[in-house]
Amino acid sequence: MPYDRTIRTGRRFTLAALASVLATFVVTTALLAGFLIWTAVRIDEEALERQRSRVIHVVEALLEALPREQQSVAIWDDALLAIRNADQAWLDINVGQWGFSYYGHDESLIVLPDNTIAHAWISGVTRAGSELTRRAHALAPLLADLRERAGRGYADEPPYLADYVLLDGRPAIASVIPVVSDSGRLHDEAGTEPLLVSIVWLDLDLELRLMDQYLLEVGRFTATQSRPQLPILPVTNRSGRIVAFYEWLPYRPGEQLLSAAAPGLVIAVVIFGLVLLLMMRRLWLSSRDLEGRQREVERQASEDSLTGLPNRQSFEARFERLLEGGTSERPTALMMLDLDRFKQVNDTLGHNAGDALIAAVGQRLRSVCEDSSVLARLGGDEFAILHEKHDTPEDLLALAQRIIEAIGRPFSIDGVDAFVGVSIGIVMAGTDDRDRRELTRRADIALYEAKAAGRNRACFYEPSMDVAVQSRHTIEAELREALADDSQLWVAYQPLLGRDASTTIGAEALIRWTHPRLGYVSPANFVPVAEASGLIEALGQFVLRNACELGARWPGRLIAVNISPAQLRNPGFSDNLLDLLKQTGMRARDLEIEITEGILLDDESVAAAAIRRLRAAGVRIALDDFGTGYSSLNYLKRYPVDRIKIDRSFISQLPHSASSAAIVEAMVRLAHALGIMVTAEGVETPDQHGLLVRMGCDTFQGFLFSPPLAASEIASVFAAVPDAPARVA
Incomplete structure (x- = not known):
């Protein structure tokens, strides 16, 4: 339809609409007047009935009051x-x-x-x-x-x-x-x-x-x-x-209401009539640019305000059209992208900086993607890309790698370099896969696998991933039941030994799950599910309570407990832990909580406050898996850490790898220079132990000395060495 014809049609439609509004107004006014009169009559009738009831009550009350007065x-x-x-x-x-x-x-x-x-x-x-x-x-x-x-x-x-x-x-x-x-x-x-x-x-x-x-x-x-x-x-x-x-003389509130409302109703009718005339004139003048404004509204409704990219609604509509067309012999590919460590930037630099980072990410993605690709921001730190021109998975992986490299470069936000990564889930739609929701679900599953595999990487969807998802759902449901009855979960304790490997100074508490149907369930399978489903705090509380009860029975023995990021981010965690120590009677200096570097990175302010408060109360702090994360010296100087635990991935390469030995020895010297004790975990051979002793490691864990033991067994170990020190210098 030509533009001027569209405008004329719009004007006619506007006038017809105004005429309808005017007719509606007249009818509404008549109905409103009738309703007011009917309401006034009803109000007066109800008021009169209330008055009559009150008079009857008074007449009856007189007969009751006079004898009561005589009785005096x-x-x-x-x-x-x-x-x-x-x-x-x-x-x-x-x-x-x-x-x-x-x-x-x-x-x-x-x-x-x-x-x-x-x-x-x-x-x-x-x-x-x-x-x-x-x-x-x-x-x-x-x-x-x-x-x-x-x-x-x-x-x-x-x-x-x-x-x-x-x-x-x-x-x-x-x-x-x-x-x-x-x-x-x-x-x-x-x-x-x-x-x-x-x-x-x-x-x-x-x-x-x-x-x-x-x-x-x-x-x-x-x-x-x-x-x-x-x-x-x-x-x-x-x-x-x-x-x-x-x-x-009856009180008639309805009549008074009608008398008070009638002048206002007349005035409102006159004013509304004048407003209608003004609206007709204004709409007649504004109808000429109606089409342009409509286009702008449509653009804003389909575009993300921060990045200028298509938003979720626009992207999904484009995806549907692409799948319905289905004329290309090449398969359509969908990439789901989620930024890694974005929350740290947002929390550290503020929401304005977070918005600036999202806009910069959008610009960088534009520079990497081809013109034929459809790039969109779905919300938060999620993006999506549609492709039609990639014949092979290798092409998609190459594009994904370019995206990872581009996003991995620093972003200058308000004069500060911000670092984020990106995880990517990829799914390819064949000729029989034309369901947008199902393809999106598969891409999300692949994205989850990419994050679970370490983040900052791309992962293709595979049918076996559905089995893994179902397995996670099953584990989550069974874990909820296990947490409810406490009959399946139990805590094992792996001994912590001194340098001579003959003195057990304490133990690390480790969660274990024996399911009545599934049998032994590995922590590697259910702990990540607990973290993703929000059950990790309840699970961690279970371990803490059992560990504190054991520590109360064996004062002087160091009991170490792993603390999840979700627990430490809870503002009430330190209060809850200190209350638990009071309830069980365990001494604060006998408890050591093990945290990862990721906790300090993800939520620095909350973690720092909790760590400093617990340390001030006497609880010891250990940095677990040291050497596998950022291993920043700033953490060791800034946070009150009592111990670092060298990850088993370094210990397993001793004494065969000279580079691993050099790294471990450097970490030991660094820790001792800062007054921090060192624990080597995962020690499995005498050669490893001997080399670590020569390097100066303070304490040891591993199957060379003992596997994790039940509470009764670790109690027997503690009883065998009644005067073991709680700390090895």
């Missing part, structure tokens, strides 16, 4: 004595005035068993009982009912009755309760007790009290429903007769 006077020896002795002054203060002033009882009566009113008070003022004889007649059914209940007897509190009544045509609450002794020393025949009658009129005073006490809406008690538009609640007595009505 009716259950009282003094009140009963005052009635019997006709002590008018006491009754005036404690019944009439107290009930009115404290509880708001409008009338209080003392009624004798013959229903005569012995004492009466109106608004706390004493009145003659004869003036209120009509009250006794009006309340006769209530009084008779209470006396009948009291006559049946009661164990604790006396019975009472409260009800809504009409007195002289006015609605009121009346409550009747017998006056009885609180101590039990005064008695009246059941049913003949004097009665206390309290009356509260349903009038303005009560209404104001209720609104204040129960937070009721403004309302009143009426004899008839005077305002039909107001909500109303009938107040009935025990027999179901309506005594009064309570009506109130």
Whole structure:
């Protein structure tokens, strides 16, 4: 489609879209208005129902509150004595005035068993009982009912009755309760007790009290429903007769919400209409460069921001198209690349330097790859390359070697030389291998093998690698179970001997696994799996605990334990180890932890802090496999190392290799010059031992002296030499 036609189509589409938006807005506005009205009505209905429930609760609470208020006077020896002795002054203060002033009882009566009113008070003022004889007649059914209940007897509190009544045509609450002794020393025949009658009129005073006490809406008690538009609640007595009505001015939150929201809704409609007009104008002007922007967005979505290379999404789409085409007679090859030691640069120099390094790696890969290759950054420090023009594996290996050599050269980052390597996994897609995901999986497996073989190398995928992967998965699953029950794993101890080879000064703890079905599983098979799967910390903790328990039983014997990089990188490792020493009772100076140079290289700051803290606590530090890594003198000067262990690869060549002998002797002299002890591991022949003694090695390990022993066996060895020193100078 021509460009101008595309633009016109885009403009028409924009106008149609705006018209749809406008129609949608009108419909939405109508729906919103309807929803607001419906919501307001629902809110008002729910509020009215809550108000009605509250009024019902208050009406019921009044009948319960009045008898409780009477009990403060009716259950009282003094009140009963005052009635019997006709002590008018006491009754005036404690019944009439107290009930009115404290509880708001409008009338209080003392009624004798013959229903005569012995004492009466109106608004706390004493009145003659004869003036209120009509009250006794009006309340006769209530009084008779209470006396009948009291006559049946009661164990604790006396019975009472409260009800809504009409007195002289006015609605009121009346409550009747017998006056009885609180101590039990005064008695009246059941049913003949004097009665206390309290009356509260349903009038303005009560209404104001209720609104204040129960937070009721403004309302009143009426004899008839005077305002039909107001909500109303009938107040009935025990027999179901309506005594009064309570009506109130309802609180309508929905109506208030609608009143508050309506102006805002109108304003929002006007503003949105204006915004739509402005949008139409702006979109009309901006539609001319829409296509260019779309292209830029597509480019950014398919390109890595750091390197400018295709990203994972773009690479996978290109890979799919290449596999679907399948027209080339030459096989397609996929290379998966992962940088080695990138984390060290990132952690040491900072993330900005890490980003600069990734960009520089991308540029260097561009210079090595051919134009026909598809180079991409998949994320992090992972890259991928697709090739169509390589006929043989040799061509691919040659390209991989050029990449390894190019990446191996130093990178100048912020004035500092940074060194990284690259591991490469390679897979070739034949005519029948057209599944992108499967080819990627195979390349990842080959990459894993390249890293496992020592890194900074290339490795082709082979079908046997799938078996190895499955074997690793099986070992991982079985190892998880072994760590859970502790019945399969155990710790062996290889003796550590002094120069004369007759004194066992300690032992190195070595993990062993005897599986009920697989039998003996070599540490060379399951320890790398534990490191890759995150189980190495649990495995290391198991060895440490067993070693510390043995060391606690044999103070003065040096127990050495290998510590994995994952353990030492854990910020809590030093705390955990020191706690373990306290729990088991092992002395810190009897424990030696063996670390590799890679630990110091990979995570210098965390490792250094842990090593220095443990050394300060008395734990000894040994540098294992010395001579096989970087063997930097900086490590020996910078870190508090007590011992270096010369790797068995050097020992095995003694005394037949003059160069190996020279290297070992140089390492011994270097260590002694720095005040560091030297252990030779893997000693298997008397000739090797003799030569190492002459070189000045301090301690020895190897099958010449003893294979690794079970805990009980090493205990027997320790017991045979009870006074062996823990350190050989």
